[in-house]
Amino acid sequence: MKQLITGLGCLLIINVSAQTPPPTQLTVEKIMQDPKVWIGTAPSGIFWSEDSKTIYFNWNPTKAKGDSLYKITVSGDQKPLKVGPTERYTLPPATGGIYNRTHTLKLYEKEGDLFLLDCKPGKNGVSAPRQLTNTVERESNPVFSGDEQKVVFTRSNNLFTLHLGTGELTQVTNLDTGTKKAPSKPSEQETWLKRDQLALFEVLRERKAKKDEGEKISKTGQPKRPKQFYTDGRTVQNPHLSPDGRFVTFSLVKAAQGAKTAIVPSYVTESGFTEDLTARTKVGAPFSSSEFYVYDIQRDTIQAVSTKSIPGIMDLPDYARTITTPVPVPDSSNRRGPSVAEPVADSAPKPKKPTERNVTLNGPIWSENGQYAVVIIRAFDNKDRWIMRLDPVTRQLKLLDRQRDEAWVSSLGASANSSGFLADQRTFYFLSEADGYSHLYTVNVETGAKTQLTKGKFEVQQVQLSNDKKFFYLTTNEVHPGEQHFYRMAVTGGERIKLTTMTGANDVTLSPDETKLAIRYSYSNKPWELFLLNLRAAPNDQVTTHKRRGKTAPPPVQLTHSLTPEFQAYPWRDPALVTIPARDGQTIYGRLYKPANPNGKAVLFVHGAGYLQNAHKWWSQYFREYMFHNLLADKGYTVLDIDYRASAGYGRDWRTGIYRHMGGKDLTDNIDAAQWLVKTQGIDAKRIGLYGGSYGGFITLMAMFTTPDVFAAGAALRPVTDWAAYNHGYTANILNEPYADTLAYQRSSPIYFANGLKGHLLICHGMVDVNVHYQDVVRLTQRLIELRKENWEVASYPVEDHAFVEPTSWMDEYKRILKLFEERL
Structure with a gap:
């Protein structure tokens, strides 16, 4: 009887399961698989038709190998339709293009040729574009002339004009990238002989005078060049x-003269031979x-x-x-290297x-x-x-x-x-x-x-002038550092009218007639989708903050549904946005993932890019890491990622807090966050790990080397190990140049502090990384070997650049990270 009841119970469970799919169980294999198959593909590359009736965007709801162009007619059934090749060819590019003053004509370049589009809507919509050039050479950067009768454009580094009425093509500049050859100067002997010949023979004098007169007449008749x-x-x-x-x-x-370019070897190639990839110069190279x-x-x-x-x-x-x-x-013969405490x-x-x-x-x-x-x-x-x-x-x-x-x-x-x-x-x-x-x-x-015109502890991140030049359209984070909204404001300043209402990030593309918003929107646990907001219920309605003529404004309409049922079956966490006090009195923003059954262990995630924001209310570009944090929380880990010093969105002082010392305040912010976890979340201080990629990998190394008693384990992914080996454009801003500010580089580079390693360290790096070169890890490896460290390992990925592509690489990397935390925390 007992067995029968058990069997019936199983039958009942199976029957219910057939009706309601069970919640998805997260594994590294699942969350690191191809995103378009597992999650779905979010719309991107949003742009409008010139008559403001159609939205175009890239999308892939069929899980094809690549995205396709789709369109939605906003006044129809608003069903996404795939754009055919003929229509796609006639469309202007998603970005770029120049309007005339009345916004009735638009110039643009496409595949090296110039086009003119009449934007005035006719009976059948906007007319087909007029192709202005069809040449082997590339024409680019078209603009209207001051009187708008001509198109001014660049061809082979020179300016030309094309008259729209007559078709006359005129070259405006004659810039030759060569070197002018100086005419040869006759010797004293040659000059004397010529003078003597003309003095002796009348026929030579007459012929020379005739030739000189002819050249003068010829030059007079030539057009001006x-x-x-x-x-x-x-x-x-x-x-x-x-x-x-x-x-x-x-x-x-x-x-630049004498600027040496680094080389990145590629080992796994179609040819079967090692091939060299051209990379970049290093900071401080001649520019x-x-x-x-x-x-x-x-x-x-x-x-x-x-x-x-x-x-x-x-x-x-x-x-x-x-x-x-x-x-x-420090003495280079000292095998131990510099101690953690001593300045270098x-x-x-x-x-x-x-x-x-x-x-x-x-x-x-x-x-x-x-x-x-x-x-x-x-x-x-x-x-x-x-x-x-x-x-x-x-x-x-x-x-x-x-x-x-x-x-x-x-x-x-x-x-x-x-x-x-x-x-x-x-x-x-x-x-x-x-x-x-x-x-x-x-x-x-x-x-x-x-x-x-604007003032306050927030950032104006984008600005666009209205067609009539009476208003600005602004994107700001004034509601909260972790939100982005779209506003309208008079060009004289004053009240900003908030046009978006959804909490999170509102990436807005304004229609050409400025009556509609195509909004690419996401929230912390909701990936990007496309929404439509009509700013006017009727042509004469005026936009107000929340109401139009006393009526409640209609909410945005969702136009795309991109997520797979399997992805939606998991209850993705909405991480809590928390504030943490830093040791210098500043406030650190963070995202906290709290487990239902805490195990006393915690992991800090350190975002990359340096100047980037991740403690926000929209779908993170680190979506794989977000899913991994949900997996960790399912296992009982408390996970925290913070916008440490130098992160975006918090103003100038926060942005420049790492000047001349990377691994200074940015690292102490992470240490303060770890101590906050111990004080407020019941975390065991000896069971905290951290990980991150690129700049996050760099911070992980600095943490493991210079604060070894704070973090028991760390995974440094594609990390910078020595800032003197990174690029100029990014590094020189923060640390100046290595030969001019050596102190800044040596106190900011992990390789000088490797002797401090105590906890367990995992390093993962793509071998064809043309951003942070694999050489960085090779040099650190040799340093760790010479220091006789044993509690570290390197995982190399032969076909991966800085941003991994292959799902198998992601899976291998994050299985190693999970194993590190499971075994060492």
Whole structure:
């Protein structure tokens, strides 16, 4: 009887299970499989048709090998349809393109040719584009001329115009990348003989006079050609024609001399031979130089713009103006290496003699009437960004705004994508961190008067000017550092109208007529989907914060459903957003995964990229790690990942908190987080591990080497082991240059502290990583061998670059991480 009851019970369970699928049980094999099969593919690459009736996007609901282009007609049944090849070919690219002033015409480049699209809707929608060029050479960067009668474009580093009415093609510049050959000078003997011959023979004198007259007549009848200018091997960049057609501006870039490029060997190849992959130079390598020129067509002159008058052009950074006492290098014969506690440096920064710094001039950005031109200038050392008015006639520069940062100027600063002129054609808008957060400013280019339009402890992350130039559309994180919303604000500032309502991240693509929002939205435990929000219920309705004409605004409509049933069957955690006090009084934001049955063990995840945010309310780009954290929590682990010092979204001081010392405050933030877990979450202080990739791998190494009693085990994935081996663009901002600021590099590089290792360390690295080179791990391996360390291992992945691709590689890596924590915590 007992067996019968048991059997019936089993039958009952099976019957219920057949009706309601059981929750998915997470395994490393499952969560690291191909995401499009296991999770589904989120929509991406959102763009609108020019009549604002159709949304186009990349999607893959059929789990094909690659994404396809889909469309949704917003006024119809809103069903996603796959776009056919014919229609796809006629569409403009998802990004790029230039409108005329009335937004009735659009210019764009596609596959090296130029097209013109009439955006006025007809009976059958927007007309097909008109192809303007069909050549072997590539035409690019098309813009309308000042009178909008011509298309100005670049071909082979030179500017051309194409008249839209007559089809006349005109070459505007004649920039030759070669070197002008000096004419040979006749010798004294040759000069005397020629003079003597002409003096002796009348027939020679008559023929010469006839030839000279003919050449004069021939030259008089020739059409005017653009001035030929030899660049002497320098590369032409960003040629621009002024709206009035008089001036051409361009940059000439001279390639770095003697810059050695690293090589990454690839061992698993189709050829069966080891093949070398070209990688990059290392920080501190010689870099290119740039000069900015103005071609005055009316005067037929080409002259460089002098940068000597730029305010502070010779200013040295603070670190280079001070001299500190050098600290001796640890004895290289000491097999133990430097102790964890001792500072490591071979010298302090050497004092420099002030010289004119190298700069790059970007632009100009012209007012529509061609009266004003503004250039955005950045110093190569990234300590300064200037916004200056350019007088093309005199080539003089006038300062409008200077942003100086002794660390480095933010990438959110002014650029062509976040700057421009308002309707009055005298007011220039831009982003600046002048008050410590990225905010929107305007400056009058005539008077220099500046106005701050937004203010507060939040960041303006994107800015777009409305078609009528009366409003700004802004993306900010003012509701919470972990949320992104879309706003509208008058160009004079004042109230910001919040247009998005869903908690999380709202990545908005505004329709061309500015009446609809295509929103790529996600939440912490909900991957990205496409939503539609109508800003107007009727053509004359005005947008308000929450209501239209007294009625509640309709919610956004979800247009895509991308997730697989298997993925949805698991109850994905909504990690708690917590705040943690740092030792210096600052507040650290984190995401906490709390298990139902805690086992006293904890894992800290350290996000990568340095300047990146992960303690937020949207679907993380670290979605595999997010799933792994759910798996760990199922096993009883408490998991925490924090936005440590230098993470994005928290303003200038947080961003630059690692200047001249990576592995300083960014590491102590993680240590403070570990201690917070012990104090508030009941975690055993001896059973805490951490892991992370790239910058997260670097922090893991620094933690295991310099604070070995805090973390019992760590997994460093594709880690930087020595910052002197990383690239220039990222590293030099934070640590300056290794030969000028050796102290910064030696106290920031894990390889100098390897002797401190006590806990168990796993290192995983792709062997064809062209970002953080596999050489980093090889050098650290040799260091650990010489130090006679035994509690570490390296897992190498022969076909993986910095970001892994193959599911089997992900599976192997995370099985090793899980094994490390299961055995060592």
